Amino acid sequence: MTGKQLNFVTLTGSLRTGSFNKAVAHTLPELAPPNVTIDHLGSPGDFPHYNADLQDEGFPEPVVMMAETIAKADGLIIVTPEYNYSVPGVLKNALDWLSRVSPQPLAGKPVLIQSASPGNVGGARAQYHLRQILVFFDARVMNKPEAMIGQVNGKIEENVLADEATRTFLTKQLAAFAAFISK
Secondary structure (H helix, E strand, O other): OOOOOEEEEEEEOOOOOOOHHHHHHHHHHHHOOOOEEEEEOOOHHHOOOOOHHHHHHOOOHHHHHHHHHHHHOOEEEEEEOOEOOEOOHHHHHHHHHHHOOOOOOOOOOEEEEEEEOOOOOOOHHHHHHHHHHHHHHOOEEOOOOOEEEOOHHHOEEOOEEOOHHHHHHHHHHHHHHHHHHHO
């Protein structure tokens, strides 16, 4: 499938060096349709804890850079683990900062959510909470197909998603996201 050239950016919800979700995110460019490029955003770990007093002093540079990059992209892919049945605090903090930026970089932005976990449900509960958060942004979240990668620890080799069935599924999901954006 070819068409208009599209650029997606990925935001990961994990800071761990050997993060399974980072491995998935870094594999996505290999799986993208020919007309799609995928770039990685900076780390949400570079954001300070949200504080209105800090905002009053001016937005931190990492927040500004991420907001500008998201605004320019055709679509945002959020790849996150599940922490305690929800989204990781570092991802929520990044979204809290981004929610204050004007113009709002996620308003109307096509968003794809992926999650991976060593558990069986693959981060499903985090995805549902993330969908609730994204309602505030008025983001355009693609509902299906959903990617909840369970037992991911057996699917990653040398920080790369190696499981062929999962790679094939994500290839199809990325093509569906490109079609979703083109509607």
